[in-house]
Amino acid sequence: MIKIGDAIPDVTVKHLGANGLEDVSTGELFAGGKVALFGLPGAYTPTCSAKHLPGFVAQYDALKAKGVDKIVCLSVNDAFVMKAWAESQAAEGKVETLADGLAAFTKALGLEADLSVAGLGVRCRRFALIADKGVVTWIAVEEAPGAFEVSSAEAVLAQL
Secondary structure, eight states, rough: OTTTOOBBOOOEEEEETEEEEEEEHHHHHHHEEEEEEEEESSOHHIIIIIIHHHHHHHHHHHHHTTTEEEEEEEEEEOOOHHHHHHHHHTTTTOOOEEEEETTTTHHTOOOEEOOOOOOOEEEOEEEEEETTTTTEEEEOSSSTTTOOSSSSSSHHHHHO
């Protein structure tokens, strides 16, 4: 699992932008400035939709005021789902959503969870991290499935 001092792995993920489906290099995305990244099991799932993403949307101004250049949400979903979810959560323009449909970035981070028993397949564990110029300076990973105690926007703010 990725830890403080590690470089963010360079993996290609997807984003649905103004020009359609776009490749995003995580190496490039994290290379410049301070990024708050949070990962979650899935768009439209209960805790993700009721607490995790809305918390980062609500704390957008506070995170920017503390020096965060980008706020990024990662999930093992496709780019079309992530875009629709961001729109439904009023997150566009505040939180960039990354679709890790094959879980390649999630696995490179060492943060995958096999949720096959629930019919969800491989997903991302719930976590939050801060990276500065591509290097992890803080990370918190929820220990129990369904937990939402250490990866909130408020937890990130407390570390800045």
